[in-house]
Amino acid sequence: MAARQYDMGNAELEVLKTLWDKGPATVRQVLKHLHDGGRHVAYTTAQTLLTRLEQKGFVKSDKSDLAFVYRARLSRDRVTRSRLRTLLTQLYDGAAGPLVLQLIRTEEFTSDEIEELQKMIERLDGQPKRRKSQ
Amino acid sequence: MAARQYDMGNAELEVLKTLWDKGPATVRQVLKHLHDGGRHVAYTTAQTLLTRLEQKGFVKSDKSDLAFVYRARLSRDRVTRSRLRTLLTQLYDGAAGPLVLQLIRTEEFTSDEIEELQKMIERLDGQPKRRKSQ
DNA sequence: GACTTCCTCCGACGCATGTAGTAGGTCTGG
DNA sequence: CCAGACCTACTACATGCGTCGGAGGAAGTC
Structure with missing residues (x-):
């Protein structure tokens, strides 16, 4: 639970x-x-x-x-976060990697989103690893 | 339903x-x-x-x-796909973009995963858009 | 003032799900 | 052969959720 x-x-x-x-x-x-x-x-x-x-x-x-x-009283983002977290926990013990990889593999994106993704990844790449508060 | x-x-x-x-x-x-x-x-x-x-x-x-x-009899991947699809539909009418963006924003990844991500994005970027079979 | 329409409140029902008890079978060590 | 351990089958029960019906009140319409 x-x-x-x-x-x-x-x-x-x-x-x-x-x-x-x-x-x-x-x-x-x-x-x-x-x-x-x-x-x-x-x-x-x-x-x-x-x-x-x-x-x-x-x-x-x-x-x-x-x-x-x-x-x-509850934003879509909050629910998304919560549901994703549940999924992550239930399926991968919390590791986000496999999920993202699969999402990108099986879904499709607009070029804007791809561009956005690229930027985010670059940023991630440079940054030191964050530790989850969880 | x-x-x-x-x-x-x-x-x-x-x-x-x-x-x-x-x-x-x-x-x-x-x-x-x-x-x-x-x-x-x-x-x-x-x-x-x-x-x-x-x-x-x-x-x-x-x-x-x-x-x-x-x-x-059912792989983790299949369940993941199914659950993700449900989430996507329920929250964003099926658009995967917002979900991925949020995942990347709020979760953390190993450097291997980041590398993998980068490769996938690049591949996506070059390719023509796929149409979902669904 | 009676009718129609819409709204709210409350109760209900069936199915899925989480949880578990009990009865009764089988195997194994003395 | 008997006891204890372990297994399966069946039944049960509370709660959550999806779905609605009916009673009764407010409001506009002749």
Whole structure:
């Protein structure tokens, strides 16, 4: 049982992603977005998901208008970091190397990203090794 | 509900990882390894996990000796790919760039890995863009 | 003022998963 | 042959999560 920080199910994550993509939204708006994305769930399902996210502190709501408006309290980056860390730990005892190598091998990138990557690698190369706080 | 290929829980994955790390093993050996790693579960728990993994086709067992010996039918790489793909989809609609960039930014690498990375990037840079089969 | 519409609250259900107990078989040392 | 150790099969149970239905309140519409 590792330190499971931002723990949520896939449906919950998808709802959170909606908020990242579209900004603050009501249940109905989130639902609309989910429908547009091909996920056909009931209104109350979206509502439950949002409510659970709020219980976990990942979103917050405020009722200014007729309906509650929900907004993310958790950034996409934080979740990414957390999930990556989990993956790393579960599969490679925390070593990031194999993962990156595989990502680069199997995925594709825009030339901008490649350029960016190159710069980062060069920087890495020059720098002394950091030790992870973990 | 994306094409959830290699679907298993964390405990199951940990058991599978044991098989990757230690090679084919009996329930007792897996259990020992889990205990060594600080996960104190009962014998039957390990057994259940292995059984479920087998039902899903991720490991297979054969009884040559006194006890069943389990071995992975699924490589670490395949699971990695699958999980990464899920992450990518869930967080970035499939774009790999942001993920890699963040990985490189937040994790650390051995000089060998950096070198390897450099080579891969260079190769990427020269090549025409691949289109993902998926 | 009754109808329709939308919203929130609460309860519920089924399946996956983590965890484990128990019954009953087998082997091995005395 | 009997006890202790070890193995497998089966059952069970709590929790998390995805999914919703229904009750009941607020708001605009004739």
